[in-house]
Amino acid sequence: MMKLLSKKHWSALILLGLGCQFTLSAPSFAEGNLSKISSYENQAEIRGTVTDESGEELIGASVSIKGTVTGTITDIDGSFSINANPGDVLVFSYIGYISKEVTLGNETSLNVELTADITQLEDVVVVAYGVQKKSDVTGAISSTKSEDFNKGVVVNPGQLLQGKVAGVNVTNTSGEPGAAQDVIIRGIGSLRSGTTPLYVVDGFVLDNTTTGLASNPLNFINPQDIESIDVLKDASAAAIYGARAANGVIVITTKRGKEGKTEMNLSVSTAWSNMANKIDVFSADEFRRQVPAIGGTLYDAGGNTDWQDALTQTGRSNNINFSMSGAASERFSYYASAGVEDLEGILLNSELKRYSGRVNMTQKALNGRFNVDYNLTASRTENFRPDNGGIIVNMLQLNPTIPAYTNGSPTQLVDMLNPVVNNEIYSDVAINNRMLANISPSYEIIKGLTYKLNLGVDFSTTNRDVQRKPYNLLEGYELGYLNSTITRNSNQLVENILTYKFESGKSEATFLVGQSYQKTFVQQQAFNLSGFANNDVDPIYQDQTSTQEQPTTVNSYAIENELQSFFGRVNYGYDGKYLATATLRADGSSKFGENNKYGVFPSFALGWNISREGFMQESFFDNLKLRASWGQTGNQEIPSKITQLSFTESKGGNDTYPLTPGATTLDGYPYGTIFTRLANPDIQWEVSTQTNIGLDFSFFDFRLSGTVDYFNKTSENILLEVVPADPIQPTATYWTNVPDMQIQNQGFEFGLEYNNDPQRPFQFNLGGNATIIDNKVVNSPFAVLTTGAASGAGQTGATINGYINGEPIGAFYMKDFIGIGEDGLNAFRDVNGDGQVLENDRLVVGSALPKMLYAFHTNLKYKGFDLGINFNGASGNKIFNHTTMSLFQKGMLASSFNTTDFATEYPNEDITNANEVSTRYLEDGSFLRLNNATLAYSLRPEAIGLGDVVRNIRLSLTGQNLFVITNYSGFDPEVNTGSSTGGVQTFGIDRFTYPKARTILLGLNVAF
DSSP states (O other), X not given: OOOOOOHHHHHHHHHHHHTHXXXXXXXXXXXXXXXXXXXXXXXXXXXXXXXXXXXXXXXXXXXXXXXXXXXXXXXXXXXXXXXXXXXXEEEEEOTTBOOEEEEOXXXXXXXXXXXXXXXXXXXXXXXXXXXXXXXXOOSOEEEEEGGGSOOSSOOSXXXXXXXXXXXXXXXXXXXXXXXXXXXXXXXXXXXXXXXXXXEEETTEEOOOSOOSOSSOGGGGSOXXXXXXXXXXXXXXXXXXXXXXXXXXXXXXXXXXXXXXXXXXXEEEEEEEEEESOOOOOOOHHHHHHHHHHTTOOOOOOSOXXXXXXXXXXXXXXXXXXXXXXXXXXXXXXXXXXXXXXXXXXSBTTOEEEEEEXXXXXXXXXXXXXXXXXXXXXXXXXXXXXXXXXXXXXXXXXXXXXXXXXXXXXXXXXXXXXXXXXXXXXXXXXXXXXXXEEEEEEEEEEXXXXXXXXXXXXXXXXXXXXXXXXXXXXXXXXXXXXXXXXXXXXXXXXXXXXXXXXXXXXXEEEEEEEEEEEEEEEEEEEEEEEEOOOOSSSOGGGXXXXXXXXXXXXXXXXXXXXXXXEEEEEEXXXXXXXXXXXXXXXXXXXXXXXXXXXEXXXXXXXXXXXXXXXXXXXXSSEEEEEEEEEEEEEEEOOSOXXXXXXXXXXXXXXXXXXXXXXXXXXXXXXXXXXXXXXXXXXXXXXXXXXXXEEEEEEEETTTTEEEEEEEEEEEEESOEEEEOOSSSOOSSSOEEEEOTTOEEEEEEEEEEEEEEOOTTSSEEEEEEEEEEEEEEEEESOOSSOEEEEEOOSTXXXXXXXXXXXXXXXXXXXXXXXXXXXXXXXXXXXXXXXXXXXXXXXXXXXXXXXXXXXXXXXXXXXXXXXXXXXXXXXXXXXXXXXXXXXXXXXXXXXXXXXXXXXXXXXXXXXXXXXXXXXXXXXXEEEOOEEEEEEEEEEEEEOGGGGTOTTTOSEEEEXXXXXXXXXXXXXXXXXXXXXXXXXXTTEEOOSEESSOOOOEEEEEEEXXXXX
């Protein structure tokens, strides 16, 4: 009977069948000697075999002469032959095994045994309140290390993750430096609670409340300080964060000093950014032809202006970071850094500056039983913003025959402000100072039992001043104004945690119980002033007296929230094969009423390391693990105080009564007291229930690894502010849980990674991920809950998309445009066939949410060179081009405003035709983007005489957003205005969005 092929033989045959072992990974290692760099003198033929610890031959093991590119690989019997000199050092290596070096004497025969390296399964990932070996993880957790982060001009952690993790969709709301982001993990599951996941930085849970900055609140974290980012996607991984984990959890771990490794790093970079894609509006010559051709009135000012060029710039960005880290001994380690970043946007007066510093320290005492971790980060962020929406409108709509300047001064326009002047008199400056600090002492009471205290604070203050200086040359701009806002945030955390690790025979268990108390406080004061002297002094530096004509108004609010929590978790493993995890958390929130103050969130998970079973020892799997989980998480990210009674004073309508004798107007009446919100102690948590089944696998001695996950997430107890059915109510709206309504997300996630032998001169890896997701609203009692509405003359409030029963969130709900009728006006499909087109002929025509997300990358290394390329894309979604609907109309062109050829698409269209919401402005949002590419060279310091003082010098060239393949006609298909309708987040609407940039960056990193 034929002998069954072993695991190693199967691996060899499959690799040979794919053709990748020799074609891609070993250009200099064909059978025998490919490079005769070493001396031939005294060479002898060395023969031998390479085996593993069991004596089984290793096929395709690398055998090379150290310091040269001379080498070979073992054949199907594990045998090799190589010519070498006495004294040469032979290096034996194989994926999944520890490399071995042998110094040759006079022997000509050599048998080498390699030891399996199981560190690939022993790598740890960060989980809630601790770490776990990858082989023991039962939940759906994706981990990204610093070496795999996106490169280039990166301002916040979300950009590091874009396209790197299956199931995570990261979309910038605009191309502005440091812009806010939509980070969506496994779909949208709430109406009013947004999509933002819970962020945990070095064990400290951040609060997602606004800090008063218009940019991303995570901009205070320097990306170069981050060691890893772990995404907790399923309920088993996230449920221990309970009431705040329904949108998933992102755990950020910053860098720390490493034992035996003391180093300093200096990195400097300069980048240049330009508009990646211009919208093809008419040039001056085309404009002069098109306006008369449609019967319009041409206003020709004799110029030739590309307003997209005139109102944008080449943004230059500079970054300097210095860090030092190390460990004085195994009892003390440190990491300290300082960074300065200055980013210019592509619009004039657009800039973000950040000054950051970080100190992380760890100290051990009492023979390692007492441990203290200390983390401190401080930052100052200065955000300079132009009048974004106004600039976008002007650069696309302004008459191209008008010169931007006349005789060296901005051209005076008729009845409108030259945008060049607006840039001079308008400013929006926000300055944020933020400090995040936490200290975590822990003590091992007895063997295996450890108590940990986690104390943390997060303080933030933002001053934002939006002003416009007086301008006397245009009516309506003579007074100027100043809007000043001061926002203060504090977030205080106290946690007590007991952990007990137990081992007995083949059983291993970890028990964790804890208590957490977190208090957040937000205070904001806004001052609105107008009527400043026109003395060329900014309003912020002037005195202003409130008058009856120009009154000063003050608005303020304060919000305090508390969260009291108790939690526990048990991790159990038997023989490294059978794994179980159970989690329970109870959260009590001040946001909810007396009858539902606490919510309880359980989860369970099982894991089976199939590859460790005896019957799998001869298989070609290096790792095969099956995971399954079920659990519940909550969502408390709703407006505060909605369960509490509130009232105010009013003189409007029937709110007052003429008790004062002789009063003839409302001014003489006393104030009346009216309800603004009714008490509702019965409001419950939104609850997300999620099931996950996953499979992790590795082949070819861990060269090819991947994961597949199926998930099903259902959100219930949906919270919404609704209008009472009874018209006689003391308030216009009230908050409630919508009975039976659900938001469902289900889909598949795939991840695959291939790495060749790291001992080869030419190294490479290929990888990618994909997510297929189906989102649906179920049992909604509403015809449509608007998420996006039109804005502008004659359009304000018209529904664009919303929540519709049986459809995905962000379903576009509008009339179906079928062309221009004989009357020159819009023609729409009569859906119900009643002979007329009315509002009941609207229908669902697509969704703003992609059905598929995907990304793929490759990294190549040869000698000192390395090249990394990252792509990401989406498909199955639509974009409503509100910019086109607002600006590119035939009537606008007839009035001498610029448009694209969209306005002239229908020759018979009347110039009075309305820009009604319809599929005429709905476009395919699919795209494929070359997100970033980096070419780098690591220079050996000894080659330039610096080997005694410098460890490494790395030069890099990075391109970001190098190209996009898409059919979308706007600036960029990855859009979202970041706006909301009635507190419900908007998706998939492009309305005067800040354009994205294409960036080229030069970087230098020096390690000492």
